[in-house]
Amino acid sequence: MQVPTELRYTSEHEWVRPGDGPLRIGITDYAQDALGDIVFVTLPEPGTKVQAGRPLGEVESTKSVSEIYAPVSGTVTARNDALTDNPELINTDPYGEGWLVEIEPSGEVDLDDLLDAPAYEELIEAD
Amino acid sequence: MDSELRQSPLHDRHVALGAKFAPFGGWTMPLEYAGGGVLREHTAVREAVGLFDVSHLGKVTVTGAGAVAFLNARLSNDLAKVGAGQAQYTLCCDEGGGVVDDLIAYRFADDHVLLIPNAANAAEVVRRLRAGAPDGIVITDEHEAYAVLAVQGPRSAEVLTALGLPAGHPYLTFRTAELGETGLSDAELNDAGPAGVSIVVCRTGYTGEHGYELVVPAGSAGALWDALLRAGEPYGLRPAGLAARDTLRTEMGYPLHGQELSLGITPVQAGLTWAVGWDKPEFWGRDALLAEKATGPRRRLWGLRALDRGIPRPHMPVLAPDSDTVIGEVTSGTFSPTLKVGIALALLDTSAGLGPDAEVVVDIRGRRSRMQVTRPPFVRSSVRT
Numbered sequence: 001m002q003v004p005t006e007l008r009y010t011s012e013h014e015w016v017r018p019g020d021g022p023l024r025i026g027i028t029d030y031a032q033d034a035l036g037d038i039v040f041v042t043l044p045e046p047g048t049k050v051q052a053g054r055p056l057g058e059v060e061s062t063k064s065v066s067e068i069y070a071p072v073s074g075t076v077t078a079r080n081d082a083l084t085d086n087p088e089l090i091n092t093d094p095y096g097e098g099w100l101v102e103i104e105p106s107g108e109v110d111l112d113d114l115l116d117a118p119a120y121e122e123l124i125e126a127d
Numbered sequence: 128m129d130s131e132l133r134q135s136p137l138h139d140r141h142v143a144l145g146a147k148f149a150p151f152g153g154w155t156m157p158l159e160y161a162g163g164g165v166l167r168e169h170t171a172v173r174e175a176v177g178l179f180d181v182s183h184l185g186k187v188t189v190t191g192a193g194a195v196a197f198l199n200a201r202l203s204n205d206l207a208k209v210g211a212g213q214a215q216y217t218l219c220c221d222e223g224g225g226v227v228d229d230l231i232a233y234r235f236a237d238d239h240v241l242l243i244p245n246a247a248n249a250a251e252v253v254r255r256l257r258a259g260a261p262d263g264i265v266i267t268d269e270h271e272a273y274a275v276l277a278v279q280g281p282r283s284a285e286v287l288t289a290l291g292l293p294a295g296h297p298y299l300t301f302r303t304a305e306l307g308e309t310g311l312s313d314a315e316l317n318d319a320g321p322a323g324v325s326i327v328v329c330r331t332g333y334t335g336e337h338g339y340e341l342v343v344p345a346g347s348a349g350a351l352w353d354a355l356l357r358a359g360e361p362y363g364l365r366p367a368g369l370a371a372r373d374t375l376r377t378e379m380g381y382p383l384h385g386q387e388l389s390l391g392i393t394p395v396q397a398g399l400t401w402a403v404g405w406d407k408p409e410f411w412g413r414d415a416l417l418a419e420k421a422t423g424p425r426r427r428l429w430g431l432r433a434l435d436r437g438i439p440r441p442h443m444p445v446l447a448p449d450s451d452t453v454i455g456e457v458t459s460g461t462f463s464p465t466l467k468v469g470i471a472l473a474l475l476d477t478s479a480g481l482g483p484d485a486e487v488v489v490d491i492r493g494r495r496s497r498m499q500v501t502r503p504p505f506v507r508s509s510v511r512t
Binding site: 037060061 | 147440492
């Protein structure tokens, strides 16, 4: 299971790519593997305000549905529209082509509140 | 918990193929395989051929003089309508008409029938049959003595033929073969155990495709699995897990016990009146089912096809289109890999008066998803072609 070291993670299996400006988020390799083949994705329109820890969308596989939680509070600035026709990108490239949205954080964000790669690995090993 | 689950004789092979496992009727069985996944495995069965391990299914032999007559006075369908070498879909009901289990009966001879019940219900079927069985009728639970492999898909006959196994016989008939007289390699035959191992090849399945179910002694199952994987390679064969089996059977509208059938859901409600021998003088649940058939069921199983991007799931309420009146419940629901939309089987109240093409709403986690009532199957059946 891939857990890139440069990313930060939530206990709900989202990843965040640290950087200046909008933060790109997605779901982890572990999450896509647990869901199986993803067939539908529901994501918020750019401009939507989201709150950390609150659901912002859904990914749905043949067998089950899973909510995606906003890792940070802010405004959605971009949405990966390629997922509408190719939701399997989340399965094949969860940290790349399968990204979900970008969020411009409102105010100061301390990414140290999120899990680093070793802490996330520990979490999924305990699962 | 896991240690209490029973394992297929092919378990180690599934592990080696990178399978994900799920508990199923007290067994741990492959859900999907690495490099496959439910969509690829589903498509392989619809377009080429898939190989399933369904060894969790029960195997119960009923032997002794009058075995067919004994079963015919208990199970719903009329076993007198099939002859030796034929198989029949039938139900084990309780006195109230509820369904204890649905099963396949293989009629070998008047004094020999093999039953294939569901994993979770096999012991209960055995218990009910043994209670009050006359002397001379022997009911043997052989759940772990045999494995069952399902070879399903338009190219399934070619795979079996390549191994020298029987193929092409009519739907719901079976043939037997000695493994030693087939095209298994020397290594596979060596692995299959002593010479003279006999397997049953039945033209049945749960996918809607041309296919076969192979009943093989547990000790020879690994060799047969290996041989089928090898022989199937040129035909695009993939190992397929129970996740694909579920999407395939849902597209066909086939019931799954515990969802479309249960002690609380009768065959009249589930649209299985064709699996009841109404003219028989005796079978379990006869009086209750005749009464329900005469008055009409209070609810009936229908198919639903999503008109938007909703994917219905079991237990979701079905609502009348113009009100929030609950008129039914989803029993099975999934994304259809063939149709690329959500589909469901649902029990709808007959008082709502809905039929094919009517529109209903499914409450999907608070969202109203529009669905069209249809008569399954959702995808054309190819079992007889």
